[in-house]
Amino acid sequence: MSLRTSFAAALQFLRMRQASLQQELGQAADQSYVSRLESGTRSVTLDVSDDLAKALGVDPLTLLLLTYASERGESPQQVLEQLRKDLTASGLLTSEIPSQPSKAPHPMVAASEELRPQIKALADQGLGQTEIAKRLGISRHTVINHLKKMG
Incomplete structure (x- = not known):
């Protein structure tokens, strides 16, 4: 399954679970764009994904987690557990990430x-x-x- 389709499924799942209409996400994106996202015909940017999650009243990572759970055919808990293992194994779990990209030249x-x-x-x-x-x-x-x- 493509990530675009998985995002569509996750967005629709979350919106239906919240009993929200596409029009109610108007502050994040117009209804026709939300419809195209939910049909999997459009890709989403991180900014729009962030806005949609906030409009649905969830942390933006929740929407992304649901997307990857859908894509992998796993539960959100399984994805979270694997993520924790990966971050721990790579030593990134307690890392502080810079808030801005490096200014180092190419x-x-x-x-x-x-x-x-x-x-x-x-x-x-x-x-x-x-x-x-x-x-x-x-x-x-x-x-x-x-x-x-x-x-």
Whole structure:
């Protein structure tokens, strides 16, 4: 079963259990969107999933847990127990997760920033683009691009 279908089943199950109408979720999403989510024809974003769960009066993780229980054909309790085992085994159960993603540059950007002074030093020694490329094991085009950026 696809995750989209499982989300549809979980959302519908939770909404029916709460005796809520699709229209009552209007603060989270319009009725036609909720209908498409429940039919499994649309995927949901985390933000909308969060809004829907709150509109249903449950923790957003409850809706996700029900989704994965549906997808795996297990009870929510079984999924929770497996989750606890996984988090414990990986040492993540008591970890503090940063509230923001790291500002670390992409590895390619970092490598490029390390390469630029090397290219400049070799160019300052009077080496041509082809020789710089050979010495650093990079393409001549890469050397040209870095030299252009250095002005």
